[in-house]
Amino acid sequence: MPRRNHDRKANRKTNGSRESRPDSLMGGARIESGPSGWSDEEFTTRTVPGNRATKTYRCPGCDHEIRPGVSHVVxxxxxxxxxxxxxxxxxxxxWSGRATRGLTRRWS
Structure with a gap:
């Protein structure tokens, strides 16, 4: 078995549960700049993993559908x-390329 060079207990709270991670894979939110034309405004974002994506949505960046099971950003x-x-x-x-392109769908 490979040896681990870190203390597992350091990653746990005193009650034994794992610490909440600040990234969006564990449900946390990030503050980021908005899309082109809205770059002066800040947006809160979360990543939705594929196994949690259960509906079809329309992406305002490309005007294509985001199908169930596809990881995406809210x-x-x-x-x-x-x-x-x-x-x-x-x-x-x-979302990653939002600074270089405008919206294809109207944000209303």
């Missing part, structure tokens, strides 16, 4: 709570 203006009317589901690649 973004909403950071100044708002991110209710269903404000959240937008993006392909991960479309």
């Amino acid at each position: 973004a909403w203006p950071a100044a708002e709570l991110g209710g269903p009317d404000n959240r937008r589901h993006w392909h991960s690649g479309c």
Whole structure:
């Protein structure tokens, strides 16, 4: 068995459960700049893993569908709570390239 060079107990809270990770794979949110034309506004984002993606959405970056089972990013203006009317589901690649392209769908 390979030897581990780190202390496993250092990654646990005192009650024995794992610490919550700040990344979005564990449900955490990030603050990022918005898409082209909205880059002065900050957006809260979360990554939705493929096994948690159960609906079909339309990506505002490319105007193609995001099918169930496809990992993607959910973004909403950071100044708002991110209710269903404000959240937008993006392909991960479309969100990564948001600074160099405009929206293909109207953000309404």
